Amino acid sequence: MRNTIIALAAVASLAACASKPEPTPTPTPGPTAPPVQTPQGPRPGSLEDFRVSVGDRVFFGYDRFDLSAEARGVLERQAAWLRQYPNVRILVAGNCDERGTREYNLALGARRAAAARDYLVSLGVEAGRVETVSYGKERPLDARVNEEAWSVNRNAHTNIVSGAVS
């Protein structure tokens, strides 16, 4: 029964992807999809370019804030992109799954955002361009109630605040 629900949810999610464009990023657990290079691809330096070609989220283990090899790969692509577009300013938001209490998760989200920010800065992104925020467990990306959704909801999300090509 539960498998059926998950399968249906997956179909619904795929359907939602097909009927894009979505203003908010679609939940894609794990490493981001390889860059799609088509003549109709996102305009270089745009929000869409960053989200689709670079990847705007890195994911964490349960109650963890250390960066996996995958997460570092995504952040390295982010840093390269940010060096290429030096006017872009970003807000890194730390997020948690719902399997923790509210205040602890606010603190954990702050750790995740700081871990991503610190790595970006270590790769040459000026610290003044990066702000952080924690949403704790208040802003789940995936509303479902299972480990797959929780793994998606444990993330640091790099939001472009200003300076992108429109």
Place this chain on the structure above:
Amino acid sequence: MRLIKTFLASLTVMLVAFAFTATPSAAQQPQQSDRVHVDIEQGNLNPMPIAVVDFLGGSGAAQQIGRDVAGVIRANLDRSGLFRPIGPDAFIERITAMEVPPRFADWKIIDSQALVVGQVSPLPDGRIQIEFRLWDVFAEQSITGFQYATTPDNWRRIAHRISDQIYEQITGERGYFDTRIVFVSESGPRTRRIKRLMIMDQDGANPFFLTGSDSMVLTPRFSPSTQMITYMSFETGAPRVFLYNLGTNRREVLGDFPGMTFAPRFNPDGSGVVFTVDLNGNSEIFTMDLRSRARQRLTNQSAIDTSPSYSPDGSQIVFNSDRGGSPQLYVMAANGSGQRRISFGEGRYSTPVWSPRGDLIAFTRQGGGRFAIGVMRPDGSGERILTESYLDEAPTWSPNGRVIMFFREGRGEGPQLWSVDLTGRNLRRIPTQTDASDPAWSPLLP
């Protein structure tokens, strides 16, 4: 706010012992051994049968208020789990005058241990007088009686005060009915939840919003005076601790910190707030004096330190830290010295709250895929779990330290407010119009 001001301006409480009170000193000796008594420690194994007669009222309006007051009292006593209000259909004697003692035999037959009678009368200045008397049916004597003069629209608070008097006289403990709950009202889809501050009476009546739907708020807590609330809000973009003045409806950001501030609570005299500051991913506990705005840092660890809560005497603070590898409860002196771990059971511990009586600390414990509400002594001994479900979180104490309110979230469902006795019995849903989380129980209203 308007309610509070109206109340403060208009309510005069007259502690008038009635002329025929046989034992005027009874109020000072609530635990006489020969008197009707409920032992709170035993919980609600045998709730005490009590008869609350519709309060007498002359005119139509006063009569309706009399019925409503009795209804609120019955509901309060019933919800406490310590009393079993007898349905008025079973009453034999029809009370027609307060001045005449009841026919005790008629109340003994229906096994009513105690009897509450009352009266509502209009006053010449437009206010009303509400008086009541509590009788011990089997001892055949008056236990207490009070009268209150108030505006007609304030009858509900008088009903709560009378409920508190009855509870106090029969249990020997302070009541908790004349109190309010501030909480987070939730609506909208889980991925874009709207969270607003809401305040209501302890029984769910008189709810109203304190903040709008444009900014998310979390974790409200009352000041000891009940006139201020501290909470966290995303109103200014970054999460910040706010103060909300219920008298003026004004709110302000507390302090000026570069990073997120969260998890605030007042100190026991209301002169300061203890809260958490995020220092580049490192959460540390600070205090701020509300008058001087002087700040003091209490923790200095690379681990998470958050969710501080003062002991009622202000000498100690319990808090949440993962410095040992997982979230656990720690206690320190109010100046930050002597930090030591107190939780050693299986699982992850968080959201500690010191009981107003000082004898216990309530917490959320997470383990085996479930979340439980429990209590332990301040030295970590005597741990007891009171409730458990998919998600039980955020305990808050009734001002007498006998009841814990918290929120419960079913798998994939919205949160609701629940309460449970310290005994682990009497689990009850608190009615709210919307989904609700992060409850905070006020002290008794002034």
